[in-house]
Amino acid sequence: MARTARHPFADRWNHNTHHFPLLRSRLPATARRVLDIGCGDGTFCRFVADRSASVVGVDVDVSVLPRESGQVVFAATSADALGLADGTFDAVTMSMVLHHGDPARLLGEAVRVLAPGGVLLVLGLGRYGGWRDAPREVRDVVTHRLFSRRMTPWDPPTVKADPELTWAETRSVLRDELPGCRYERLPLWRYLVSWQKPTTGL
Numbered sequence: 294m295a296r297t298a299r300h301p302f303a304d305r306w307n308h309n310t311h312h313f314p315l316l317r318s319r320l321p322a323t324a325r326r327v328l329d330i331g332c333g334d335g336t337f338c339r340f341v342a343d344r345s346a347s348v349v350g351v352d353v354d355v356s357v358l359p360r361e362s363g364q365v366v367f368a369a370t371s372a373d374a375l376g377l378a379d380g381t382f383d384a385v386t387m388s389m390v391l392h393h394g395d396p397a398r399l400l401g402e403a404v405r406v407l408a409p410g411g412v413l414l415v416l417g418l419g420r421y422g423g424w425r426d427a428p429r430e431v432r433d434v435v436t437h438r439l440f441s442r443r444m445t446p447w448d449p450p451t452v453k454a455d456p457e458l459t460w461a462e463t464r465s466v467l468r469d470e471l472p473g474c475r476y477e478r479l480p481l482w483r484y485l486v487s488w489q490k491p492t493t494g495l
């Protein structure tokens with residue numbers, strides 16, 4: 294009988310780590326310098342580090358940043374003003390950070406440090422905005438129940454926040470700030486946005 298592949302985060306599963314394999318798969322194979330904004334305890338950075346020459350993780354919360362960095366460079370800084378040079382990274386990831394601040398401001402900083410042609414990936418969530426969100430809400434509840442039967446739930450010591458913007462409002466901001474971006478509504482109350490920085494004009 295064919296066996297289903299084990300999820301890489303089966304022992305540290307939550308609605309974020311569930312999507313980390315997808316997030317990593319969307320990084321361009323050519324991305325050598327990767328920045329993860331709001332990296333928390335660095336789980337995604339370490340997951341990416343095998344595949345990229347240079348991974349930097351930043352978070353405003355010093356208490357959660359790993360002390361042992363291994364292959365990854367961790368730094369305490371805010372997504373509002375990263376203090377990093379323009380156009381430094383081939384790829385920038387933001388997992389569950391956008392709703393912690395002013396999304397336009399945070400996206401602007403991410404775009405600034407991205408090299409022309411670089412890729413920005415944003416994993417996030419929105420607030421329930423009424424009946425239009427109901428079908429996906431039902432799907433998310435059912436999916437959660439099915440997965441949580443066979444995964445070990447994991448609650449990392451990172452700061453969490455409830456989103457102020459609805460799913461539709463969040464998508465609208467993303468489309469305004471990242472023209473031409475691809476927006477996907479994923480199971481388990483998450484969206485994924487992929488955007489490539491133009492090589493000219495920004």
Ligand SMILES: C[S@@+](CC[C@H](N)C(=O)[O-])C[C@H]1O[C@@H](n2cnc3c(N)ncnc32)[C@H](O)[C@@H]1O
Nearest residue numbers: 309331332333352353354371372388389393451
């Ligand atoms: C829900 S956790 C997500 C952690 C990790 N990215 C993940 O997906 O598991 C949100 C993280 O964003 C960080 N954060 C919130 N506001 C930030 C800001 N302005 N600059 C940098 N990091 C921020 C928090 O400290 C926290 O570690």
